[in-house]
Amino acid sequence: MQAFTFSTSQRIICEAGVATRLGDLCKQEGLMSVLLITDPGIQTLGLHQGALESLEQAEIRVHTYGKVQADPPESVIMDALELAKSAQIEAVIGFGGGSSMDVAKIVALLAHPENKQSLADIYGLNKAQGKRLPLIQVPTTAGTGSEVTQVAIVTTGETTKMGAVTPLFLPDIAILDCELTLGLPAPVTAATGIDAMVHAIEAYTSKIKKNPISDLMAKEALRLLASNIKTAVHQPHEQSAREAMLLGSMFAGQAFANSPVAAVHALAYPLGGHFHIPHGLSNSLVLPHVMRFNLESSATLYAELAPIMFPQEDFKGSDMEISTRLIGLIEALITALKLPTKLRDMKIPESFLPSLAKDAMLQTRLLMNNPKDLNIDDALAIYQAAY
Ligand SMILES: NC(=O)c1ccc[n+]([C@@H]2O[C@H](COP(=O)([O-])OP(=O)(O)OC[C@H]3O[C@@H](n4cnc5c(N)ncnc54)[C@H](O)[C@@H]3O)[C@@H](O)[C@H]2O)c1
Numbered sequence: 001m002q003a004f005t006f007s008t009s010q011r012i013i014c015e016a017g018v019a020t021r022l023g024d025l026c027k028q029e030g031l032m033s034v035l036l037i038t039d040p041g042i043q044t045l046g047l048h049q050g051a052l053e054s055l056e057q058a059e060i061r062v063h064t065y066g067k068v069q070a071d072p073p074e075s076v077i078m079d080a081l082e083l084a085k086s087a088q089i090e091a092v093i094g095f096g097g098g099s100s101m102d103v104a105k106i107v108a109l110l111a112h113p114e115n116k117q118s119l120a121d122i123y124g125l126n127k128a129q130g131k132r133l134p135l136i137q138v139p140t141t142a143g144t145g146s147e148v149t150q151v152a153i154v155t156t157g158e159t160t161k162m163g164a165v166t167p168l169f170l171p172d173i174a175i176l177d178c179e180l181t182l183g184l185p186a187p188v189t190a191a192t193g194i195d196a197m198v199h200a201i202e203a204y205t206s207k208i209k210k211n212p213i214s215d216l217m218a219k220e221a222l223r224l225l226a227s228n229i230k231t232a233v234h235q236p237h238e239q240s241a242r243e244a245m246l247l248g249s250m251f252a253g254q255a256f257a258n259s260p261v262a263a264v265h266a267l268a269y270p271l272g273g274h275f276h277i278p279h280g281l282s283n284s285l286v287l288p289h290v291m292r293f294n295l296e297s298s299a300t301l302y303a304e305l306a307p308i309m310f311p312q313e314d315f316k317g318s319d320m321e322i323s324t325r326l327i328g329l330i331e332a333l334i335t336a337l338k339l340p341t342k343l344r345d346m347k348i349p350e351s352f353l354p355s356l357a358k359d360a361m362l363q364t365r366l367l368m369n370n371p372k373d374l375n376i377d378d379a380l381a382i383y384q385a386a387y
């Protein structure tokens with residue numbers, strides 16, 4: 001067996017309503033002051049209110065930074081960091097989707113009193129040094145799995161994203177409270193759910209670091225996500241489906257944190273960068289086409305996933321036939337979730353596809369994990385198929 005390392009968050013608490021006990025949890029950790037990082041949508045909904053009240057009841061000094069934008073730009077991180085430093089907080093809580101959790105990771109690192117690095121210093125693999133402040137992550141989407149990953153993604157220019165990757169970003173506590181996700185709107189539930197499924201599929205077929213623990217996590221993630229995503233979208237208050245989605249997205253996060261994602265994400269990022277398409281939807285738009293491209297390298301692995309994702313189907317035939325059928329079923333699922341399926345529906349000019357292909361090739365950190373080598377002509381052909 002190929003040697004491997006598997007890392008994940010130290011402590012995971014999965015309990016409906018647990019966010020309203022955040023104050024007690026922080027007290028047990030000996031924390032006296034925290035910065036809660038969230039976004040304006042969550043603030044307007046008041047989703048963080050129960051957590052704030054419990055922190056106040058526990059006599060913990062709380063500052064809230066509530067201006068995280070989706071696909072957070074560097075300016076948001078600098079803003080939140082300034083607040084963390086001026087308020088001299090001891091710990092950071094990320095409360096929201098991947099955007100808020102990613103900002104929280106970086107702020108916890110750069111706000112540490114002994115930190116000497118700047119934001120630019122930490123981009124890339126294991127560039128971050130030293131220590132971070134205590135970090136608690138509370139996902140409200142299901143999701144990026146950011147609560148169990150070593151990655152934080154930042155929008156660095158008008159259209160480009162960069163990742164900082166370090167074990168320091170694994171939080172002390174990840175809190176899964178499905179009650180927070182009950183009001184997640186259908187399009188966000190669908191897109192973030194597909195993002196989580198992509199994490200699991202790409203982890204399972206990843207070329208370099210595929211390992212038995214990630215495989216286990218990816219399969220369980222896909223079992224939970226595929227069998228609950230329709231219910232979560234169409235019957236949003238069905239708590240058991242929401243809990244399964246949150247758990248599934250965390251398993252998928254654990255899988256890809258240790259067996260990284262590949263070409264689906266590489267081709268999705270330029271869509272988010274240039275056209276502000278949400279991360280999950282960008283993935284969904286290219287997923288079937290990248291899978292078709294990968295078929296010749298991954299048919300056996302896709303065929304293993306098919307009955308896990310669609311247990312009601314009677315899969316017969318060769319691995320290639322089963323995998324081809326799986327891709328068709330995934331396309332039908334995306335349509336049933338009422339997500340757009342064509343790049344042309346996203347107001348992307350066809351003449352822009354070559355620029356997207358050029359940008360996708362910059363994602364070398366991701367492309368190196370793809371089971372089949374992909375060049376710029378392949379990327380263009382995939383975008384054309386998705387158009
Ligand atoms: N760190 C990682 O491992 C990792 C992995 C994948 C993606 N990402 C990054 O995560 C970001 C995307 O995160 P995301 O897809 O979770 O979305 P998000 O955090 O950008 O949030 C999307 C929208 O959903 C709303 N929302 C969130 N929770 C809600 C709830 N419970 N009810 C109602 N509305 C709610 C927010 O207000 C926001 O408007 C991107 O920046 C992406 O690059 C990070």
Ligand SMILES: [Fe+2]
Pocket residue numbers: 144195196199265279283
């Ligand atoms: Fe993702």
